[in-house]
Amino acid sequence: SQTIHQWPATLVQPVGSPLSLECTVEGTSNPNLYWYRQAAGRGLQLLFYSVGIGQISSEVPQNLSASRPQDRQFILSSKKLLLSDSGFYLCAWRGLRDRYEQYFGPGTRLTVT
Amino acid sequence: AQSVTQLDSHVSVSEGTPVLLRCNYSSSYSPSLFWYVQHPNKGLQLLLKYTSAATLVKGINGFEAEFKKSETSFHLTKPSAHMSDAAEYFCVVSGDTGRRALTFGSGTRLQVQP
Numbered sequence: 001s002q003t004i005h006q007w008p009a010t011l012v013q014p015v016g017s018p019l020s021l022e023c024t025v026e027g028t029s030n031p032n033l034y035w036y037r038q039a040a041g042r043g044l045q046l047l048f049y050s051v052g053i054g055q056i057s058s059e060v061p062q063n064l065s066a067s068r069p070q071d072r073q074f075i076l077s078s079k080k081l082l083l084s085d086s087g088f089y090l091c092a093w094r095g096l097r098d099r100y101e102q103y104f105g106p107g108t109r110l111t112v113t
Numbered sequence: 114a115q116s117v118t119q120l121d122s123h124v125s126v127s128e129g130t131p132v133l134l135r136c137n138y139s140s141s142y143s144p145s146l147f148w149y150v151q152h153p154n155k156g157l158q159l160l161l162k163y164t165s166a167a168t169l170v171k172g173i174n175g176f177e178a179e180f181k182k183s184e185t186s187f188h189l190t191k192p193s194a195h196m197s198d199a200a201e202y203f204c205v206v207s208g209d210t211g212r213r214a215l216t217f218g219s220g221t222r223l224q225v226q227p
Contacts, residue, residue, distance in 0.1 A: 006156075043203065043217040044157075090156055099164060100145045100207035102215060104156040 002027035006105040019078040023091030031093040033074040038088040086112045115140040119218035132191040136204035145207035146187045199225045
């Protein structure tokens with residue numbers, strides 16, 4: 001069966017510090033991968049998606065970036081965090097046989113102080 | 114473009130009573146529709162999905178939803194609420210693009226009173 005991991009689970013970082021969040025998927029090959037952010041009291045905002053290694057599409061201009069160095073690894077990064085980057089970050093995957101449904105990881109709670 | 118509107122931001126029910134979470138959608142295509150549930154500080158779990166087969170869709174934990182094209186609705190129901198159903202619920206519509214993106218509603222927080 002497929003599983004998706006995210007770490008760390010929680011993170012507290014000062015403004016201006018760098019960020020690296022990692023997501024890995026097991027049990028599937030060549031998944032589509034997605035990064036979402038969920039701000040307090042809001043729905044989910046798609047940040048990035050990837051259809052393959054090194055292929056990243058950005059949905060929202062911001063100080064975040066994403067990379068996919070391996071087929072089942074997706075990384076969210078920032079060089080300098082802003083207060084507005086606080087939120088709950090969710091990684092999701094979609095298999096080749098799935099028409100639309102996505103499967104989500106447990107999330108990372110980021111607090112920028 | 115597609116969009117989804119969850120008509121209630123908060124719903125409160127008593128344990129053992131029926132649950133109704135309302136969702137209306139807009140889509141230029143024949144959409145796929147989903148309901149996801151999120152418990153506090155957890156990821157999202159797929160409850161059920163509609164992909165143009167039967168209009169009444171059964172999901173996990175006793176939930177079901179009915180796709181009504183004439184009303185552009187996809188309401189989520191459960192005959193009898195359980196305390197463990199307390200969570201945030203998201204209605205989601207597909208986008209017919211290469212990236213197979215999803216558009217999320219703003220969520221409905223379900224409270225279950227003992």
